Amino acid sequence: MFTTSGLHVDQAPPLSIPMRFFGSAPLFMILGGMALAGWGAALLGYPLLGETVATVHLATLGWIAMVMFGAMYQMIPVLAGVPVPWLGLAPWVHGLMVAGVISLFVSIGMNGHRWFYITASLGLGGGVMLFLVPIAVALSQAPSRHPTVWAMRLAALCLLITLGFGAIFLGEYAHGFLPLDREAMVGSH
Numbered sequence: 811m812f813t814t815s816g817l818h819v820d821q822a823p824p825l826s827i828p829m830r831f832f833g834s835a836p837l838f839m840i841l842g843g844m845a846l847a848g849w850g851a852a853l854l855g856y857p858l859l860g861e862t863v864a865t866v867h868l869a870t871l872g873w874i875a876m877v878m879f880g881a882m883y884q885m886i887p888v889l890a891g892v893p894v895p896w897l898g899l900a901p902w903v904h905g906l907m908v909a910g911v912i913s914l915f916v917s918i919g920m921n922g923h924r925w926f927y928i929t930a931s932l933g934l935g936g937g938v939m940l941f942l943v944p945i946a947v948a949l950s951q952a953p954s955r956h957p958t959v960w961a962m963r964l965a966a967l968c969l970l971i972t973l974g975f976g977a978i979f980l981g982e983y984a985h986g987f988l989p990l991d992r993e994a995m996v997g998s999h
Contacts, residue, residue, distance in 0.1 A: 821887035827900045831880030834908060838872025845919065864919025871934065872911045879903065879941055882962060886945065890952035890959045896944045906937030918983065931980055938973045942966060 845865045846853060853862045883900060887893045910933025917926035949963050 817888055818891045819888055821891065821893050823883055823887060823894065823897055823900075827897060828880035828884040830901065830904045831876045831883070834904070835873045835876040835880075838868050838876065838911060841915070842868035842872070845915075860918045860921065864915045867914050867918075868911065871907070871914070876904075876907065878965070879907070882941075882945055882965075885958070886948050886952070886962065889956060890949065890954045890962070892948045892952045894944050894948045899940050899944060903937050903941045906933045906940065908933075910934035910937055914980070927980065927983070931977065934980075935973065935977055938969065942970055942973075 842865055845861070845868065849861045849865070852859065853865055856862055883894055883897075910930050913922075913926045913929035913933055916922035917924075917930055945962075945966050949959065949966060952959050
């Protein structure tokens with residue numbers, strides 16, 4: 811028999827909050843599959859090729875990040891016992907992430923206009939920050955010492971660090987202002 815002791819299901823957000831993220835994630839994987847079918851084996855042989863970078867980010871940001879964002883909105887209130895504040899920002903987070911991922915794909919994978927780089931930077935940076943601030947507030951107030959809560963805190967910190975690397979890398983990719991070893995940067999990011 812399933813027990814819900816320790817879970818706070820009464821604090822779960824409206825289903826529309828996580829479902830918007832869960833619903834758009836498969837669309838990015840379909841787009842990634844189409845990119846893989848279109849660009850073929852070249853994607854697997856050249857990790858720094860623009861098309862490869864763009865396709866990888868369809869999977870990591872369009873699929874994995876979207877699912878993780880939706881899951882965090884759902885799990886923090888239920889497992890940690892603290893509601894995520896400012897849930898009204900979730901549609902903005904979703905919209906900014908969708909615009910950012912698509913702009914990143916067009917800018918890097920299809921050699922889009924420089925405005926796509928700016929849109930990708932603002933969309934992804936803004937979306938992640940609008941996600942992280944309420945999540946960090948909720949996780950800092952969580953009374954639960956459950957290992958899953960600690961793992962969510964670590965995941966949020968790692969997301970912030972990865973955002974920093976990604977912002978530097980995207981800026982360098984767009985403007986070439988830093989003499990970076992791309993292979994080392996890819997490994998760090």
